[in-house]
């Protein structure tokens with residue numbers, strides 16, 4: 001059952017709540033309508049403001065738009081993810097940059113020595129993955145905020161995607177299709193855990 005908060009408890013109006021959460025669905029087919037570079041830029045320029053630990057911002061994206069690039073990606077997706085990835089106007093390879101610490105002198109300037117400390121920190125790859133995963137969530141909502149449907153996927157050959165598309169110390173964590181939904185785009189909506197199942201009040 002869809003639970004709707006009583007009027008006034010949430011700061012965004014009901015249509016924004018629906019656009020971002022209740023009515024937004026994971027798309028499995030896409031129309032041919034293109035997603036422009038300007039739309040992608042607007043999505044990134046919104047999503048970049050959402051928080052990460054130490055303002056680390058490890059998210060890196062490779063935007064797959066051309067038929068040639070798509071042809072290189074589709075065979076690296078797991079079987080069930082190939083047709084939808086072939087049909088999407090925009091596909092984003094979502095990566096975690098393990099060398100995010102190189103930007104800390106600019107992005108976290110008040111913590112002197114942060115880059116050097118993080119360089120030596122064995123927890124850096126895990127921190128990159130954790131924070132890029134948080135940013136993946138923000139990205140999905142940013143795509144929805146642009147009036148598009150997102151189709152996030154974890155089913156792909158990460159090592160092969162890294163070899164084919166990514167630089168240096170970037171780890172592939174997800175691939176996200178984006179665009180207007182096509183015909184028969186949704187799997188059946190599955191129930192969500194309710195408040196009592198997921199939240200313990202202490």
Ligand SMILES: Cc1cc2nc3c(=O)[nH]c(=O)nc-3n(C[C@H](O)[C@H](O)[C@H](O)COP(=O)(O)O)c2cc1C
Nearest residue numbers: 024025026081152153154155156174186187189190
């Ligand atoms: C991180 C992540 C990975 C996912 N991986 C896949 C995938 O590999 N293949 C797929 O068909 N769906 C994948 N999904 C889609 C989820 O199953 C779907 O978003 C979820 O069931 C909610 O569907 P709904 O938005 O239509 O309610 C993934 C979703 C997320 C967030």
